[in-house]
Amino acid sequence: MHNTNINPTASPTAKNPLGQGAVFLDRDGVLNVEVGYIHNLEDLQLIPGVAAAVKELNDRHIFTCLVTNQSGAARDYYSLDHIQALNHRLQTLLHQAAGAKLDAIYSCHYLNARVGGKNPQLTGWSTWRKPNTGMLVAAAWDCDLDLKQSFMVGDKATDVDLAHNAGCHGILVQTGYGKEILSGDYQHHAQPDHIAPDLAEAVTWILSQIPNQ
Numbered sequence: 001m002h003n004t005n006i007n008p009t010a011s012p013t014a015k016n017p018l019g020q021g022a023v024f025l026d027r028d029g030v031l032n033v034e035v036g037y038i039h040n041l042e043d044l045q046l047i048p049g050v051a052a053a054v055k056e057l058n059d060r061h062i063f064t065c066l067v068t069n070q071s072g073a074a075r076d077y078y079s080l081d082h083i084q085a086l087n088h089r090l091q092t093l094l095h096q097a098a099g100a101k102l103d104a105i106y107s108c109h110y111l112n113a114r115v116g117g118k119n120p121q122l123t124g125w126s127t128w129r130k131p132n133t134g135m136l137v138a139a140a141w142d143c144d145l146d147l148k149q150s151f152m153v154g155d156k157a158t159d160v161d162l163a164h165n166a167g168c169h170g171i172l173v174q175t176g177y178g179k180e181i182l183s184g185d186y187q188h189h190a191q192p193d194h195i196a197p198d199l200a201e202a203v204t205w206i207l208s209q210i211p212n213q
Contacts (some may be wrong), residue, residue, distance in 0.1 A: 003197040021149030022063040023206060024136060024168070025054075025102070029155035029176015030199055032090060037072045039090050047175055049200040051097035059102055060210075063143060066090075066105040067135040067152075067162075074111035074122035083107065104203060122192055131161035136168070139142075149211075153202050157181050158192035169193045169209070171202045 027102040028034050031054075035044050058062045066087070073080045087105050109118070110126035117123030127136035140147050152163035155176030163170030172178050172192035180186035181197070196202035 003129055020144055020146040021151070022065050022143070022145045024065050024067045024139070024150060024152045024163075024205075025199070026154035026156070026176075027068040027087075027090065028150075028158050029178070030173055030201055031066075031094075032152055034155070034176040037077050038086055039074075044086055044089050044092075044093075046093050046097060047198065049095045049098045049198060053100040053200040053203040054094055054102070055100035056202055056207070060207065063100075063103050063145060064100045065139050065143070065208045066107070067139070068105075068107045069128070069130050069158075070107045071108055071111040071116065071122075073109050074119050076118045078111060080115065083109065089104060093151065104139060106139055108135060120145075129167055130156075131158045133162065133166040136166040151206050153196075153199060153206075155181070157187040160190040160192045163193075169206075171196055171200055171205070173198055175199070 016187055025031060031046065031050050033047055035043055038044050054064060063085045072078050073083060084157050091102060094102065108126055110124055110127035110129055111122065112125050126132065126134065136147060139145060148167045150168045150169045151171060153171045153173060154157060154160065155173050155178040160170040160172055170192045171194045172190060174179060174182070174195065174197050177186050181190055194205050196205060
């Protein structure tokens with residue numbers, strides 16, 4: 001079971017400075033503070049500055065989409081409803097902080113048994129699990145997006161790999177696990193197109209790459 005939650009007010013066919021590109025964002029360590037698997041909703045807290053950064057994308061009419069691996073349900077840590085509730089809290093906090101919003105949310109709940117999958121309904125390989133491109137391909141199909149004109153912002157090597165596998169520009173932020181990726185202490189070496197201290201600077205760089213209209 002994959003999860004797709006598209007904001008019914010989104011207008012993916014509206015003109016924006018990317019043409020029909022998008023900015024894809026990882027969740028944990030990019031938008032909210034990385035604290036591991038979040039069992040209590042209140043433990044999901046925004047990283048300072050991210051709401052304003054998302055609002056800047058909104059104001060430029062750039063389709064902004066969350067793409068996130070969320071294997072907590074596959075690990076039997078909590079339910080799929082809990083993951084939905086976490087994403088709802090994320091949207092609420094973004095709106096309360098800066099009037100910002102995510103236009104769509106795609107999340108993969110599958111996990112192989114050899115790496116911790118326990119729930120039989122959610123255990124297995126998935127084309128949606130990063131660095132596989134399923135979530136981005138689905139978003140491009142659903143929302144009429146051009147992946148070659150799009151950007152993927154994450155804090156893990158798998159986010160950068162996803163970007164390049166899908167033909168996007170990959171940006172590594174140094175929040176979350178970003179610094180550990182750069183030091184070689186987590187996952188594997190990545191070759192992002194840009195390294196940013198946080199999402200705010202990543203958005204500044206993204207906007208610098210888009211021709212003014």
